[in-house]
Amino acid sequence: MTTTKTRIAALMAATALASTTMVGTAMADDHTTSACLITKTETNPFFVKMREGANAKAEELGIELKSFAGRIDGDHKTQVQAIETCIADGADGILLTASDTSAIVSAVQQARDAGILVIALDTPLDPIDAADATFATDNFRAGELIGTWAAGRLGDEAENARIGLLNVNVSQPAVGVLRNQGFLEGFGIDLGDPNKWGDETDSRIVGQDISDGNEEGGREGMENLLVEDPMINVVYTINEPAAAGAYQALKSMGRENEVLVVSVDGSCSGVANVRDGVIGATAQQYPLRMASLGIEAIKTWADEGIKPEPTPGKDFFDTGVSLVTDQPVDNVDSISVAEGMQRCWG
């Protein structure tokens, strides 16, 4: 409800400001720091948590925060409108989770030209330096963790593994490619072109399918993979809903106890699924941290004019990732399910 209100307020402000630029300048002189948070959707628990983190931190620092979101994942147009509204509103900074990482770049440039600090959260822009900074999970690392864990869990049998991979969709978004390739690298499979999935020649890979990152897609994708090879014993999934769907398909064939399912995200229901043995291990990411750090960075920018620095050795600020499992494997750092539960989101 509050979002609707703020959105209406923002809309009214934008309309008012659009008529006279003078008012806009007046607003920019206003002393209170203001920030915008633009997420892909309002409904995905990941972004709900992100908004909670941003709201809490903004309240603590006395920053005025307005939230925007696309209607569905991929709704690029509404995000551009949101950026324009924030420019008109004279915001100091924008936290953005882009639905389309390259198409949004020109709108982001307009915002930066207007002196606004733009931080990409969770999803790096294309190119990554199109934003002033990126606060994100190292998705390749997340994939690598579950890949190394799966190989370690299988031990010598890793040589004979039958692997199925459930990705997001055919458009191969960067996050999906990084997780997929990280997983394969971690498992010990030669990557072809690391910028795309599906070109590997290792005979252990049975196939790659898509899941749309939800339960229905996960089930259907897994069924398709099982028709190709009913003896699949390792399944990589892009996220936990897809893993839950894949588990249903495995269960309907009575193979749920023989297959190692790994995933990425660390949501509370995902970690509960690790506890219940639906998922073997998951790589947990921290949306709340991304958002609260983002708000702090905007505060620093507004007060001192200093931009955030990336993590040494990386082109983004790494907000951390942990492997959650109760079946630890040598040489792979992991946290227990109990600990994962304490840090989970959603």
Next chain:
Amino acid sequence: MDKPEVKRQESDVALATASETVADFNPHRSGVAHRLQHALHMNPAIVPMIVLLLSILLFGALLGSKFFSPFALTLILQQVQIVGIVAAAQSLIILTAGIDLSVGAIMVISSVVMGQFTFRYGIPVPVSILAGLMCGTFFGWVSGVLVSKVKLPPFIVTLGMWQIVLATNFLYSANETIRAQDIETHAPLLQLFGEKFNIGGAVFTVGVVFMVALVLVLTYALRHTAWGRHVYAVGDDKEAAALSGVKTDRVLISVYMLSGLICAFAGWALIGRIGSVSPTAGQLTNIESITAVVIGGISLFGGRGSILGTLFGALIVGVFTLGLRLLGADAQWTYLLIGVLIIGAVAVDQWIRKVSV
């Protein structure tokens, strides 16, 4: 305007003789093509059935036992069950010359009501399920009243209803997914439609049986009951139907309510299929159901087509999807071919309509 569907139904029995008579009437249009055209006009489910058989044979030839096995073929049934059930509801609406864009949303909110009533309020599962079914029927009733009494175009009504229901769904559920494991331990009845049984390597689920039974019951109701004939009559020419004594408003409201109820059943089946209750499920079901209906040969202009065709339409999409994936084709090829099928199906429909019987 075409001949009223009622006449077509009655003349089903006289199929063979009828086609000869027609040839005599119009010597320029005699011959194989015309007789075929006429036969298709009589049985609108024939075209999708032929396409379905051909596509099964095609993929069977290309993929062999991988595709042509009881397991794979029944898997297709499982994969299309949700869309199949929803498409049956969509067929009813389209037969009345309407369209329902809210079917997927009604399906999802019904499943969410079933899940949340059980887990949030601790209501006994059968009561929660009943509440979910009533919820679907209620949304259908609202649409039906708006279409028939307020006389708004179905496209507009259901476009609005789609957004209203979906927003209600997200607000009510707070987008929380109820996990499959919790449902399994505390409310297994919610997963009833996912129960499976084996017949010689073929795997069937309760959901699949429900889909097939639903289509058969609706086929019977549409062909052999007064209500069914009224549905066709309203779709073909509402004014004419009203003049001949059909209570058109009541027929329309009953169709929308029934459609809502069927969508709610689809919501129940959805829980069985994905195990969990997910408010984000089924986002494209409205488009997929319209696709099945159109490929199945039901005319978007109302009053023509058979619900059996819709089932074939849904299966054609399922066969192409699994077949192409097994061939290793990029998923985009599936969408492309389904697009071709949609346009092809409407073209065939137009060609059949030209028959002068």
